[in-house]
Amino acid sequence: MDKQNISIVCFSGEFDKMLAAYTIATGAAATNREVTMFFTFWGLNALKKDRGRKAIGKDFLSRVFNFLMGGRNNLPLSRLNFGGASPKLMGGMMKKNNVAQLDELMEAASELGIRHYACEMSMHILGVTKDDLIDDVKEVVGVATFLNESEGAHIIFI
Amino acid sequence: MDKQNISIVCFSGEFDKMLAAYTIATGAAATNREVTMFFTFWGLNALKKDRGRKAIGKDFLSRVFNFLMGGRNNLPLSRLNFGGASPKLMGGMMKKNNVAQLDELMEAASELGIRHYACEMSMHILGVTKDDLIDDVKEVVGVATFLNESEGAHIIFI
């Protein structure tokens, strides 16, 4: 019998939640499940080509917001972030305990053929364009596509 | 074939998460899916008749909590809230980019016939009564009703 597909909405984009999302995603893909990841709002930050702080956008406010949110290197911990020190410390703890890092998980996701979609509406709001995002992003889609792709799948909102 | 129903639990009640919830909800309803929204805990704030800060409740603590949580105008951003300035700035960014505002999405949800349920237990805890909530709230229900209504549907906890 076919296993149920997995459809993950990456909304919060925090370091620990992205780890959870990619751990579920790669684990599911490695056990022959179809996996789709939808990145919206803060989740988009993890997909920015520029991993540091960059003022993306055309107008002043998007530029300020994108600079403050930053890229993959600036993802905060959802608690006890200590100004960004914790994700780095936790990265060290993961390395020491031989747990896959976020970068490795994202690479694995790419190799396992996990589909990455970016949310059109939140890109509009935040002034982020497809060119600002890594090549793993297959397409920029709306909620209708998300729902169609998720038909019959588990939806996991993270 | 019938499309899968959507059952959204609005727990966190932050500005950005309510936007996500209503975007999924209205998108799903507009594409012929049955949608039910369950409001619990912080999510109830978005449904208060009074959109500002009001000391709802009978005892001192509920009154303090409800005043601090406020109503729809006081929903914070889940990150970078800056004392409530960000939701207002983001509302401006949405308007500029012709993205539907939260109020418009909520109106659309109402017109699309999306069922709004409020969680009995969290209303008890917070001292909020049905009279404090907008008329879109069809019923105050418990977890058993929520689960029955969600049978076979996607449950999305936001």
Place this chain on the structure above:
Amino acid sequence: MDKQNISIVCFSGEFDKMLAAYTIATGAAATNREVTMFFTFWGLNALKKDRGRKAIGKDFLSRVFNFLMGGRNNLPLSRLNFGGASPKLMGGMMKKNNVAQLDELMEAASELGIRHYACEMSMHILGVTKDDLIDDVKEVVGVATFLNESEGAHIIFI
């Protein structure tokens, strides 16, 4: 017809979110649904034998993190936490309104035979061992087991 199983991922481990998780879990089990709870990351704190702050772990960083996160008595409110005062105040509001406390819900979950699994990877990262967790934790598992147990169930990520 058999009701759909419920599979809850307890990731955030905040006081209010654990309340929501256990309310759904016990409500589902009481209405003849199979319920499984997976505890990962911050969610593990609710399952620590030691309910207060204890420096669990072998190395310095895990000990600091575990001390800061604390146990069941230290779960913060996801908003308006006020240095930990709010969960205690809210506990009082729940008692006054005859709403089941977290401890009571966890006891009920145990009596209803709800399966508790702890996430192997996050235990590795945080230096928490099975001995540090309450006896309700049936097994320490990885993502593959989680996905297999969740086949056909509602996955609720909290």
